[in-house]
Amino acid sequence: MAEVAGGPRPEGEGARRRRAAPPLPQYLCSSSLFPLQTVPGPAAPRRAGPPPARDAPTSGSARPAPPLPRTRVREAPGGRGQPGWAGPCGGGASRGGRGRALPLTVVAPVSPAAEAAELRARLRSVKHTVLVLSGKGGVGKSTFSALLAHGLAADEAKQVALLDIDICGPSIPKMMGLEGEQVHQSGSGWSPVYVEENLGVMSVGFLLSSPDDAVIWRGPKKNGLIKQFLRDVDWGEIDYLIVDTPPGTSDEHLSIVQYLSAAHIDGAVIITTPQEVSLQDVRKEINFCHKVKVPIIGVVENMSGFICPKCKNESQIFPPTTGGAEKMCQNLNISLLGKVPLDPQIGKSCDKGQSFLSEVPDSPATSSYRSIIQRIQEYCDLQHFQEEKTI
Amino acid sequence: CAEILARSNLAGVRHILLVLSGKGGVGKSTIATELALSLRHSGKKVGILDVDLCGPSIPRMFNVQDNDVHQCDSGWVPVFVDQDKSISLMSIGFLLEKPDDAVVWRGPKKNALIKQFVADVAWGDLDFLIVDTPPGTSDEHISTVEALRPYKPLGAILVTTPQAVSVGDVRRELTFCKKTGLRVLGIIENMSGFVCPHCSECTNIFSKGGGEELAKHAGVPFLGSVPLDPQLSQSLEEGRDFIQEFPKSSAFPALAHIAQQILDGTSPQSS
Numbered sequence: 001m002a003e004v005a006g007g008p009r010p011e012g013e014g015a016r017r018r019r020a021a022p023p024l025p026q027y028l029c030s031s032s033l034f035p036l037q038t039v040p041g042p043a044a045p046r047r048a049g050p051p052p053a054r055d056a057p058t059s060g061s062a063r064p065a066p067p068l069p070r071t072r073v074r075e076a077p078g079g080r081g082q083p084g085w086a087g088p089c090g091g092g093a094s095r096g097g098r099g100r101a102l103p104l105t106v107v108a109p110v111s112p113a114a115e116a117a118e119l120r121a122r123l124r125s126v127k128h129t130v131l132v133l134s135g136k137g138g139v140g141k142s143t144f145s146a147l148l149a150h151g152l153a154a155d156e157a158k159q160v161a162l163l164d165i166d167i168c169g170p171s172i173p174k175m176m177g178l179e180g181e182q183v184h185q186s187g188s189g190w191s192p193v194y195v196e197e198n199l200g201v202m203s204v205g206f207l208l209s210s211p212d213d214a215v216i217w218r219g220p221k222k223n224g225l226i227k228q229f230l231r232d233v234d235w236g237e238i239d240y241l242i243v244d245t246p247p248g249t250s251d252e253h254l255s256i257v258q259y260l261s262a263a264h265i266d267g268a269v270i271i272t273t274p275q276e277v278s279l280q281d282v283r284k285e286i287n288f289c290h291k292v293k294v295p296i297i298g299v300v301e302n303m304s305g306f307i308c309p310k311c312k313n314e315s316q317i318f319p320p321t322t323g324g325a326e327k328m329c330q331n332l333n334i335s336l337l338g339k340v341p342l343d344p345q346i347g348k349s350c351d352k353g354q355s356f357l358s359e360v361p362d363s364p365a366t367s368s369y370r371s372i373i374q375r376i377q378e379y380c381d382l383q384h385f386q387e388e389k390t391i
Numbered sequence: 392c393a394e395i396l397a398r399s400n401l402a403g404v405r406h407i408l409l410v411l412s413g414k415g416g417v418g419k420s421t422i423a424t425e426l427a428l429s430l431r432h433s434g435k436k437v438g439i440l441d442v443d444l445c446g447p448s449i450p451r452m453f454n455v456q457d458n459d460v461h462q463c464d465s466g467w468v469p470v471f472v473d474q475d476k477s478i479s480l481m482s483i484g485f486l487l488e489k490p491d492d493a494v495v496w497r498g499p500k501k502n503a504l505i506k507q508f509v510a511d512v513a514w515g516d517l518d519f520l521i522v523d524t525p526p527g528t529s530d531e532h533i534s535t536v537e538a539l540r541p542y543k544p545l546g547a548i549l550v551t552t553p554q555a556v557s558v559g560d561v562r563r564e565l566t567f568c569k570k571t572g573l574r575v576l577g578i579i580e581n582m583s584g585f586v587c588p589h590c591s592e593c594t595n596i597f598s599k600g601g602g603e604e605l606a607k608h609a610g611v612p613f614l615g616s617v618p619l620d621p622q623l624s625q626s627l628e629e630g631r632d633f634i635q636e637f638p639k640s641s642a643f644p645a646l647a648h649i650a651q652q653i654l655d656g657t658s659p660q661s662s
Contacts, residue, residue, distance in 0.1 A: 135446050135493075137415010137526040138552070168527035169413045169560040211559055214413075214566035216528045219498030247415040247526060248445035249493045250501065276628050278416075281446035284493040291495060311590035317619050321628040344596045351555040351598065 115227075116262045122231050123263035126161075128380040129241045131256065131268040131294065135281030137247035139273045140302035140340075142171040143350055144369075145244035148269075149176075150355040151373035153199040158239040161192065163229055164203035165256055166246035167222045168215050173205035177353025182206055189234035202233050219251035226255045240380070247281070249288040257292045266383050267297035269337065269376060272328075274304055274320035279328050286332060297379050298337035300372055301325035306342040307364075317342060338372040340365050400466055401509070403516035404438070406657050407544035409535070409573065413560030415526035417552045418581035418617070420448040421627055422649075423523040426548075428634040429650030431477045435518035438469060440508055441482035442535050443525035444494050444501050450484035454630020460485045466511040481512045498530035505531060509538040519653075526560070528567040536571045545657065546574030548614065552582045553601040561602075565609050576656065577614035578606040579649060585619040586641055614652055617645040 132145045142164070149162040164172035173179050173193075181193045183206045192200030204215060204225065217225075235241070243260075246252055257265070268289055272282040282299070289296050301324060305314045322328075329336040343365040349356035357366055401407075410423045420443070427437040441449040450456040450470070458470040460481070469479035483494060483504065514520065522539070525531050536544075547568055551561040561578070568575050580602025586593050596619060606613035617623075620642035626633035637643060 137446075138417050138557070139415075142556070168529050169415070169563065171556045171560070174556050174559055212562050212566050214528045214563040214570070216533065216567055216570065218502075218530045218533060222529065249495045250445055251497045251530075254495065254497060273416075275624060277420075277448050277451055280451060280490060281448070283491040284446065287491055287493040288495055291493065306585065306594075306596065308587040308590060308592055309594060310592040311587060313587065313589040315585075315588055315621060317585060317596075317621055317624065319621060319625050319628065321625070342596055344594055344598075347554045347556075347597045 119227075119231055119259055119262040122235075123260070125236065126238045126241045126263055127384065128239060128266045129243065129260055129264060130266055130297065130376060130380070131243045131245060132271065133245050133253070133268045133285050133289070134247055134271040135249065135283070135285035135288075136272065136278040139271050139278055140300075141247070141271050142166070142175055142244050143346060143356075144269070144271055144300060144302070145242050146172060146175040146350070147355065147357055147369050148373055148376065149199055149201075149240075149242050150357055151370065152240050152242075152377065153196055154357075156198055158198060159237055160199045161235050161238045161241045162199065162201045162244065163233075163241060164201070164205070164244045165226050165229065165252050166244060167204050167217060167225060167252065169246060170203045170205035171350075172201060172203045172244055174353060175350045176201050178206070179211075179353065186234060189232045190228075191234055200235065202229055222251050223255040226252060227259055230259050249284060253288065254292070257294055265294055266380050267295040269297050270299045270334075271302055272299060272325050273302055273318050274316070274324040275318045276322040278318070279322065279325070282325075283328065283332070286334065296334050297376055298335040299325050299329050300337050301339040303342045304339040309344070337375050338368050340368045340372070400511065400513055401520075401542050404514055404520045404542070405518050407520045407522065407539060407542055408576065408653070409522045409524060409539075409544060409547040410550060411524050411532070411547045411564050411568070412526055412550045412557075413528065413562070413564035413567075414551065414557040417526075417550050417557055418579075419526075419550050420452055420523050421623070422548065422550050422579055422581065422617075423521045424449065424452045424627065425623075425633060425646045426650055426653065427478055427519075427521055428632055429647055430519055430654070432634055433650065433654060435654075436477055436479075436516060438479045438481070438514050438517045438520045439523055440512070440520060441480070441484070441523045442505050442508065442531050443523060444483045444496065444504060444531065445525065447482045447484035449480055449482045449523055452627045452630060453478070453480060455480065456484060456490060458485055463513055465513040467513060469512055469514060479514065479517070481508055501530050502534040505534040506538050509535070528563060532567065533571075536573060544573065546576040548576050548653075549578045549611075550581055551578060551602045551605065552597045553580055553595065553599050553616075554597045555601060557597075558601040558605050561605060562609070565605075565611070575609075575611040577612035577652070578602050578609075579614045580616040582619045583616035588621070612652075614649045615645045617642050617649075 132141050134141050145162060149160050152158055153160040162172060164170050173181065176195050178193050178195065178201060183193065184191045192202045193206055194200050243256055270282060270285055272278050286296065303318050306317050307314050325336055341364055343363050345360045345363060346356050346365060349359045357369060360366055410419045412419050423439055427439055430437045439449055441447050453472045455470050455472060460470065461468045469481045470485055472478040472480065522535060524535065549561055549564055551557050565575065582597050584593050584595050584599055602616065603613050618641045620640055622637045622640045623633055623642045626636065
């Protein structure tokens with residue numbers, strides 16, 4: 001509860017730590033994120049009380065110092081012309097054309113090798129990393145990521161981290177019931193937002209001050225933020241790092257794979273819906289994985305059939321005209337982790353920020369999710385085992 | 392000189408519409424396709440420019456995914472859907488050697504191709520050019536809006552599904568429109584309710600009303616709710632003309648109404 005007292009700003013404490021809190025990046029403070037705002041009051045906290053009490057995680061590390069007095073990750077507008085400021089539209093913006101998009105300037109330039117070493121050091125304490133990918137949008141990546149995190153965190157001995165790198169459309173805060181939460185800065189970095197003691201979440205959504213804020217960024221700035229999510233967030237000891245991605249095969253995807261290569265990626269779970277329109281994009285994503293050498297754990301077919309709650313008949317809302325994920329997996333020799341039927345309760349739970357698994361434990365979709373999560377867990381354990389053998 | 396050439400390629404296009412959504416998989420390409428088909432049935436000439444470079448869906452939705460783009464004196468010839476050349480398409484899908492090739496590009500390459508798409512496609516005379524976009528508010532969107540700015544696009548249609556998770560992303564897209572000075576023609580709520588073909592019970596699989604509420608909240612027109620309709624998904628899978636073949640289906644009235652509103656909105660200008 002030390003954080004409510006707004007204790008003395010522990011400058012000394014910061015110095016004592018091996019690694020001082022990263023300075024808030026220029027580009028996050030710049031007006032590009034919050035250009036439509038009035039000048040914010042001094043760190044006006046939205047919640048009067050302390051954030052939900054969080055003791056040190058069970059893993060026993062003497063980690064999280066209480067967050068510093070609320071440091072909001074924003075600043076008064078006026079970042080015009082600052083390095084790293086990319087106008088909403090580069091040069092031609094209607095709002096006065098405030099200057100060309102500049103490449104991200106890192107606060108202190110470091111060599112790529114040093115950077116990789118830093119990332120590696122930071123990610124050393126991560127045991128397993130799972131990417132959740134899909135070429136297609138709206139197929140349920142975030143829903144699945146959220147449920148996977150909940151499912152894995154059901155084991156209290158495991159520390160789970162959920163990282164949302166969908167910079168332009170972050171859905172994780174809402175799905176985890178963390179809307180309006182903010183990131184705190186502590187001596188050892190940004191603190192993730194905790195849902196449970198053993199489930200920490202990080203998303204660009206926690207850095208925005210209003211649900212209307214659009215992150216209108218080109219690639220380099222997105223990459224910069226993703227790097228910070230890995231380097232500057234005080235994740236602590238983690239058993240599972242789950243990374244939720246945006247659709248596509250572009251900047252975010254290349255960057256996360258590149259940055260995580262400093263550590264280790266167990267594999268990717270690929271989400272699809274049954275129709276060919278979705279599968280054709282998913283095949284591209286599979287090719288992407290091959291190209292960047294990320295192992296594929298398997299494919300999950302979401303929205304697979306709908307059972308009418310009234311007459312219990314099944315309808316194919318998104319018809320698998322080309323055989324669905326099953327056929328695709330056979331053709332490409334990838335394992336199909338499971339099919340999850342459409343259940344109106346899933347969307348509802350997501351909107352309310354609750355875990356569908358515990359809200360509706362008897363739904364066929366729940367059992368399907370559970371068996372998929374178990375298969376992923378087994379895959380990761382096996383990976384770990386094999387690694388130990390090779391060492 | 393390049394500027395003048397670019398002008399000449401879009402000079403015959405009367406109205407440019409963008410289909411946007413912060414969220415993926417909500418039906419941007421579906422709406423773009425059905426809007427194009429509806430406008431065609433009203434006797435208009437329509438082009439679709441698909442700037443979703445990592446996941447192009449438009450070629451398949453018209454069942455022309457095996458076509459190639461050819462070159463002519465004035466630039467790239469779009470792919471025509473029919474003999475009358477009433478609908479013409481341009482998409483990266485036509486430029487890939489293999490359909491499953493992943494376009495693993497970072498921003499700058501995507502931006503360069505979009506500039507080319509805007510400048511170098513020989514659209515000829517079109518009543519409407521519909522620009523189908525990927526989800527988000529990033530490179531593709533910034534580049535498209537910048538490149539189209541000299542041609543004064545009519546505005547953007549925003550597509551959402553009813554659930555809060557999707558509406559949240561579309562709110563961000565509204566901010567994008569505001570900041571880039573793009574007029575919002577209206578919001579469409581897609582996948583709004585599903586009528587069971589067995590018992591006619593309507594289930595709101597992705598909840599209901601989120602799009603309409605957002606439109607009210609943002610003070611922009613609400614263009615209509617399109618229900619989930621297996622016949623619609625099926626038509627898009629097979630690249631068939633839903634507007635012509637399924638006038639009795641549950642999604643038809645909503646789609647026709649949306650097209651009519653677009654026509655009504657543009658008729659005073661054209662007359």
